[in-house]
Amino acid sequence: MIRVLIVDDQDLVREGLRMILEAEPGMEVVGEAADGKAALAEARRLDPDVVLMDVRMPELDGIEATGRLALSGLRARVLVLTTFDLDEYVYRALKSGASGFLLKDATREQLVDAVQIVAAGESLLAPSITRRLIEDFCRGPEPGAVPASAQTLSDRELSVLKQLGRGLSNAEIARELFLSEATVKSHIARILAKLGLRDRVQTIVYAYESGLIRPGVAEP
Numbered sequence: 001m002i003r004v005l006i007v008d009d010q011d012l013v014r015e016g017l018r019m020i021l022e023a024e025p026g027m028e029v030v031g032e033a034a035d036g037k038a039a040l041a042e043a044r045r046l047d048p049d050v051v052l053m054d055v056r057m058p059e060l061d062g063i064e065a066t067g068r069l070a071l072s073g074l075r076a077r078v079l080v081l082t083t084f085d086l087d088e089y090v091y092r093a094l095k096s097g098a099s100g101f102l103l104k105d106a107t108r109e110q111l112v113d114a115v116q117i118v119a120a121g122e123s124l125l126a127p128s129i130t131r132r133l134i135e136d137f138c139r140g141p142e143p144g145a146v147p148a149s150a151q152t153l154s155d156r157e158l159s160v161l162k163q164l165g166r167g168l169s170n171a172e173i174a175r176e177l178f179l180s181e182a183t184v185k186s187h188i189a190r191i192l193a194k195l196g197l198r199d200r201v202q203t204i205v206y207a208y209e210s211g212l213i214r215p216g217v218a219e220p
Helices: 011-022 036-046 062-072 084-096 108-119 127-137 155-165 170-177 181-195 200-209
Strands: 002-007 027-033 050-054 077-082 100-103
Touching: 002 011, 002 036, 002 108, 011 027, 011 108, 027 036, 036 050, 036 062, 050 062, 050 108, 062 077, 062 084, 077 084, 077 108, 084 100, 084 200, 100 108, 155 170, 155 181, 155 200, 170 181, 181 200
Parallel strands: 002 027, 002 050, 050 077, 077 100
Antiparallel strands: none
């Protein structure tokens, strides 16, 4: 059973999301919150698997709430609810520790799929949107030497990291680097452990901010 906490300052939005999710077998809406401050309290009390988090809310916005959740040690993964005109907010939320984002005009099927994907520990980001967000709002250093934090990575792990930064899936990385998907997964697990990152979303952000990837330029 996937336990979901819905966070949005609009009653009708929360009600609509609840109706959709509770009609789905294997999902349970365990609570609601109308602002980020209440979301943190409810997340601690209810221990949900997934938090559907709106971005703009009173008291404490979704970005700050996401960051605090990521640092709290709770297992809840955050799925940000947003619209196309909030790219900068989405980037900041991802940097704060969100596992993905979903447009508020998404279909019922897309919402259910998104919650399932994030609950399973995966990230939910279309590669093209990921690159656009990072290239527009990430202003990391110019590419050059490997940053100190990445010097613990092997050459192969560094190559995988750069392909992740391009938004490639595991299967695409495997084809690009002539590896098996199982090997790619192992490399990604070691990259996350060595860099202290939570998931591939934060890894993509790291690749750009550290200068390993240059916005708008394909990496070899």
